[in-house]
Amino acid sequence: MTASKAxxxxxxxxxxxxxxxxxxxxxxxxxxTESLLERIDAHQKSLNAFITLTADEALAEADLxxxxxxxxxxxxxxxxxxxxxxxxxxxGVRTTCGSxxxxxxxxPYDATVVARLKSAGAIMLGxxxxxxxxxxxxxxxxxFGAVTNPWDQKMSPGGSSGGSAAAVxxxxxxxxxxxxxxGSIRQPAALTGTVGLxxxxxxxxRFGMVAFASSLDQAGVITRSAEDAALLLNAMAGxxxxxxxxxxxxxxxxxxxxxxxxxxxxxxxxRQHFDEGLDDECGKTVKTALAALExxxxxxxxxxxxxxxxxxxxxxxxxxxxxxxxxxxxxxxxFGHRADNVKDLFDLYCRSRGEGFGAEVKRRIMTGxxxxxxxxxxxxxxxxxxxxxxxxxDFNQAFxxxxxxxxxxxxxxxxxxxxxxxxxxxxxxxxxxxxxxNLAGLPGISVPCGLxxxxxxxxxxxxxxxxxxxxxxxxHQYQQITDWHRQAPEAFR
Amino acid sequence: xSRWEVVIxxxxxxxxxxxxxxxxxxxxxxxxxPNAQASLVDLGYPGVLPVLNVEVVxxxxxxxxxxxxxxxxRSIFARKNYFYPDLPKGYQISQYELPIVVGGELFIRDDxxxxxxxxxxxxxxxxxxxxxxxxxxxxxxxVDLNRAGTPLLEIVSEPDLRSAKEAVAYMRKIxxxxxxxEISDGNMQEGxxxxxxxxxxxxxxxxxxxxxxxxxxxxxxxxxxxAINFEIARQIDVIEDGGVVVQxxxxxxxxxxxxxxxxxKEEANDYRYFPxxxxxxxxxxxxxVEEVRRSLPELPHVKCARFIxxxxxxxxxxxILTVSRALADFYEEVAKTTAGDSxxxxxxxxxxxxxxxxxxxxxxxxxxxxxxxxAGLLDRITxxxxxxxxxxxxxxxxxxxxxxxxxxxxxKGLQQxxxxxxxxAIVAAIIDANPAQVADYRAGKEKLxxxxxxxxxxxxxxxxxxxxxNQLIKQKLS
Numbered sequence: 001m002t003a004s005k006a007x008x009x010x011x012x013x014x015x016x017x018x019x020x021x022x023x024x025x026x027x028x029x030x031x032x033t034e035s036l037l038e039r040i041d042a043h044q045k046s047l048n049a050f051i052t053l054t055a056d057e058a059l060a061e062a063d064l065x066x067x068x069x070x071x072x073x074x075x076x077x078x079x080x081x082x083x084x085x086x087x088x089x090x091x092g093v094r095t096t097c098g099s100x101x102x103x104x105x106x107x108p109y110d111a112t113v114v115a116r117l118k119s120a121g122a123i124m125l126g127x128x129x130x131x132x133x134x135x136x137x138x139x140x141x142x143x144f145g146a147v148t149n150p151w152d153q154k155m156s157p158g159g160s161s162g163g164s165a166a167a168v169x170x171x172x173x174x175x176x177x178x179x180x181x182x183g184s185i186r187q188p189a190a191l192t193g194t195v196g197l198x199x200x201x202x203x204x205x206r207f208g209m210v211a212f213a214s215s216l217d218q219a220g221v222i223t224r225s226a227e228d229a230a231l232l233l234n235a236m237a238g239x240x241x242x243x244x245x246x247x248x249x250x251x252x253x254x255x256x257x258x259x260x261x262x263x264x265x266x267x268x269x270x271r272q273h274f275d276e277g278l279d280d281e282c283g284k285t286v287k288t289a290l291a292a293l294e295x296x297x298x299x300x301x302x303x304x305x306x307x308x309x310x311x312x313x314x315x316x317x318x319x320x321x322x323x324x325x326x327x328x329x330x331x332x333x334x335f336g337h338r339a340d341n342v343k344d345l346f347d348l349y350c351r352s353r354g355e356g357f358g359a360e361v362k363r364r365i366m367t368g369x370x371x372x373x374x375x376x377x378x379x380x381x382x383x384x385x386x387x388x389x390x391x392x393x394d395f396n397q398a399f400x401x402x403x404x405x406x407x408x409x410x411x412x413x414x415x416x417x418x419x420x421x422x423x424x425x426x427x428x429x430x431x432x433x434x435x436x437x438n439l440a441g442l443p444g445i446s447v448p449c450g451l452x453x454x455x456x457x458x459x460x461x462x463x464x465x466x467x468x469x470x471x472x473x474x475x476h477q478y479q480q481i482t483d484w485h486r487q488a489p490e491a492f493r
Numbered sequence: 494x495s496r497w498e499v500v501i502x503x504x505x506x507x508x509x510x511x512x513x514x515x516x517x518x519x520x521x522x523x524x525x526x527p528n529a530q531a532s533l534v535d536l537g538y539p540g541v542l543p544v545l546n547v548e549v550v551x552x553x554x555x556x557x558x559x560x561x562x563x564x565x566x567r568s569i570f571a572r573k574n575y576f577y578p579d580l581p582k583g584y585q586i587s588q589y590e591l592p593i594v595v596g597g598e599l600f601i602r603d604d605x606x607x608x609x610x611x612x613x614x615x616x617x618x619x620x621x622x623x624x625x626x627x628x629x630x631x632x633x634x635x636v637d638l639n640r641a642g643t644p645l646l647e648i649v650s651e652p653d654l655r656s657a658k659e660a661v662a663y664m665r666k667i668x669x670x671x672x673x674x675e676i677s678d679g680n681m682q683e684g685x686x687x688x689x690x691x692x693x694x695x696x697x698x699x700x701x702x703x704x705x706x707x708x709x710x711x712x713x714x715x716x717x718x719x720a721i722n723f724e725i726a727r728q729i730d731v732i733e734d735g736g737v738v739v740q741x742x743x744x745x746x747x748x749x750x751x752x753x754x755x756x757x758k759e760e761a762n763d764y765r766y767f768p769x770x771x772x773x774x775x776x777x778x779x780x781x782v783e784e785v786r787r788s789l790p791e792l793p794h795v796k797c798a799r800f801i802x803x804x805x806x807x808x809x810x811x812x813i814l815t816v817s818r819a820l821a822d823f824y825e826e827v828a829k830t831t832a833g834d835s836x837x838x839x840x841x842x843x844x845x846x847x848x849x850x851x852x853x854x855x856x857x858x859x860x861x862x863x864x865x866x867x868a869g870l871l872d873r874i875t876x877x878x879x880x881x882x883x884x885x886x887x888x889x890x891x892x893x894x895x896x897x898x899x900x901x902x903x904x905k906g907l908q909q910x911x912x913x914x915x916x917x918a919i920v921a922a923i924i925d926a927n928p929a930q931v932a933d934y935r936a937g938k939e940k941l942x943x944x945x946x947x948x949x950x951x952x953x954x955x956x957x958x959x960x961x962x963n964q965l966i967k968q969k970l971s
Contacts, residue, residue, distance in 0.1 A: 088540075089539065089540045095539065095540075097539070102539070105539065107538070107539065107540065108533065108538075109533060109538075109540075111540060206542065207540065207541070207542050208540040208541075209540055210539040210540045211539075211540070211771075213770075214770035214771050215770035241544065242541075242542060242544060243542050243544075244542065244543070244544050244545065244771065244772055244773050245542075245770070245771065245772075245773065321767060322770055324574075324765075325572050325574050325583070325584050325765070325767070327583075328574060328576065328582065328583020328584060329537040329538075329539070329581060329582045329583050330539075331576060331578075331583060333578050333581075333636065334536055334537070334538075334581065334636075335538070335539075345578065345634075349576055369765065372574070372765035372766075372767055373763055373765060374763045374765075377765075377767070381767060
């Protein structure tokens with residue numbers, strides 16, 4: 001295993017290192033962009049991390065960035081290449097959501113996340129593959145085919161932001177956006193040895209992010225270091241008048257507090273997250289990581305989240321309910337796939353949607369429709385909302401005792417492609433440790449903390465609402481004393 | 494007396510008079526090219542989100558206070574899910590469990606003319622759908638989403654109405670209130686004010702309600718009355734023929750004057766309402782409610798009571814004059830300007846002026862005769878310059894722009910003959926010319942007085958003062 005340094009090849013450098021290199025004139029945005037596009041080109045076939053590439057636009061933007069740099073103009077991400085999960089609307093570039101129904105959909109506008117990163121100077125190289133409408137934990141529900149895990153290409157990279165995670169892990173790009181509704185950033189980050197940050201619900205605007213479950217969805221990033229995640233969050237965070245649920249909260253400079261020590265930091269270790277279901281080796285790896293933080297001065301405190309065991313069933317009522325309604329607009333009338341030779345309106349709806357959506361999406365639409373139906377609403381949807389409040393209360397009580405909560409991100413390392421596709425329940429249980437943060441609207445981050453049988457393991461940190469700064473500094477401090485995040489999969493060094 | 498009792502509740506949809514839509518910045522102006530006023534939010538594009546136009550909250554609060562209801566401290570937007578091409582998102586954003594206005598009341602006259610309290614269950618905010626255009630495209634349907642997202646206030650009454658007439662009276666009251674508040678233009682041709690009626694019948698004395706039918710989309714007062722009366726007769730026929738009324742939605746066809754079944758209860762959609770996670774609850778502070786309360790204009794029933802007290806009007810006249818704020822303002826300006834009797838001012842406005850405006854289909858605001866001009870005319874009646882009869886001639890001249898009352902009177906020489914000696918001569922001549930009638934009158938046929946007066950008026954071209962003429966003739970014949 002080799003750790004990369006700033007003097008390494010461009011693809012091995014972090015976003016922060018690349019920013020320094022660009023500023024110091026060591027290389028140009030065009031050189032950087034060209035070298036990454038070459039790498040993407042070489043590996044796209046085997047990884048399938050991208051749905052759409054925007055090479056020409058990216059090179060044009062790189063040239064512009066180089067020109068700006070010469071005159072001193074431009075934002076903090078000037079000329080840095082990133083990629084977007086194909087759930088973010090991008091003006092003029094198709095946005096498929098990994099679905100046949102939006103196979104040819106071109107949005108006329110940019111999502112707020114896209115616009116903010118663009119105005120900070122970032123260059124988009126392409127749009128990444130994902131589970132259809134972000135519904136899945138393995139990237140196998142994509143209409144464009146599964147993404148493979150760079151650490152072992154027989155394995156899943158996780159999902160739904162699997163393309164973003166694989167692209168960052170394979171050193172094709174330094175950073176990618178993602179979305180996290182139940183773990184869709186953190187779980188693939190864990191399974192690919194990358195950093196995945198899901199901010200507090202409302203920290204980042206949802207405008208232009210195609211909705212899966214509106215009360216749970218949150219945009220975030222997948223990077224190789226906590227420092228890079230802080231750099232990107234600086235550009236993405238903030239209230240958006242076009243999203244009523246975005247939070248009007250102060251935006252700290254997340255990079256400014258990275259060097260804060262973990263001395264005195266109280267880290268809650270959730271008893272329930274080390275119960276049966278967690279792979280033994282993964283459990284040990286996470287505990288080793290916690291011990292390292294303890295050695296660095298943090299104190300470990302056992303905490304209970306008594307209702308956290310109900311998070312998966314609660315999630316699988318709330319999320320499908322919202323998705324069943326959010327996906328109604330894909331009806332073949334105004335945009336997206338429309339069936340040919342329809343007999344009447346009913347036929348238009350049934351066939352356009354029947355042909356356009358994949359099996360998992362249909363399963364969730366049906367589940368959601370069921371739990372909202374007259375006679376079932378109270379027993380399912382309303383009850384799930386009540387449990388959701390209990391879970392939220394559990395977190396709040398835990399945060400009276402500790403500053404952050406830590407544990408495994410996923411119960412196992414990456415699983416084999418195809419292994420769980422016939423068993424949705426087992427697939428759903430892969431998000432057992434991540435879903436709680438979505439239900440409670442809390443920020444969470446997954447950082448690589450070791451390998452089990454040569455496959456990465458993630459350490460998850462969850463904080464109180466709007467405590468991204470302390471999560472990022474804790475993660476950054478951990479990355480100062482370990483080098484797991486510097487380790488690249490063998491075939492992609 | 495009928496053995497049937499009719500029970501009606503109304504759901505009135507009133508379009509709020511905002512400049513932009515309830516959840517997007519698009520204009521709400523009527524009559525634009527199809528889809529010219531539909532933004533990405535109105536089109537339900539992937540990724541877009543609704544943002545509440547706070548103006549609708551203020552308008553809903555005004556309505557709530559005007560009908561003595563509670564303005565909810567917290568109300569919630571929900572999604573009403575169903576598929577239709579003119580419903581772009583596949584759901585309508587509406588308020589369901591927690592509406593913004595709860596529990597109001599207003600008073601109407603029942604069929605016997607007595608005051609009756611009608612309870613208002615609730616009023617909630619929602620977005621309108623678009624429009625499907627079926628007849629302009631061969632073999633396909635067009636969708637115009639200009640109207641999609643237009644703010645509506647749906648006002649739901651308790652089933653307190655007992656006849657089609659009461660339903661119309663209630664609807665007119667609501668119409669008057671929303672226009673007074675200036676929260677809706679109330680334009681029924683453009684669909685800004687329309688209603689659905691829930692109609693059922695039961696035997697007199699029966700406690701439980703009969704099965705109701707919901708009659709949809711009634712967009713004029715006349716149609717409301719006709720549709721409800723049709724529906725009442727239909728339901729009574731069904732029951733008297735031994736059948737049962739089924740719960741269903743029916744559509745009123747104004748061309749055929751009948752209601753037709755649209756869908757039965759079994760076919761009804763399960764709307765799967767749930768709180769819209771894209772919108773925050775609407776939280777209203779007491780201070781906001783107080784601010785709105787202070788901004789309320791004088792309401793129709795208050796104004797009506799004041800007109801009765803201040804201008805000695807008959808109740809019926811005061812009610813007519815206060816139906817719209819513009820009419821009431823017009824009246825009040827006349828009443829305050831004229832030196833004459835405020836009741837005569839009311840008669841002129843309700844009578845001649847209204848007839849003129851109706852004939853030419855003109856709004857009171859655009860009346861060719863201004864309040865000051867009308868007051869000028871009334872002053873000439875009061876000071877006996879002209880008679881009421883001549884005044885009508887002057888009024889006609891004013892309406893066609895011939896000038897002020899004084900100008901017309903002067904130009905046409907319409908001033909009353911008040912010179913007693915001149916009148917005396919005319920009266921004497923008339924008496925001399927009609928000896929037979931004089932004899933009859935003196936023999937006790939006093940009705941003939943009118944004949945003499947008429948002759949004098951004819952002779953003077955109407956310019957004599959009728960009271961004065963009366964007196965003179967009586968004197969001479971006694």
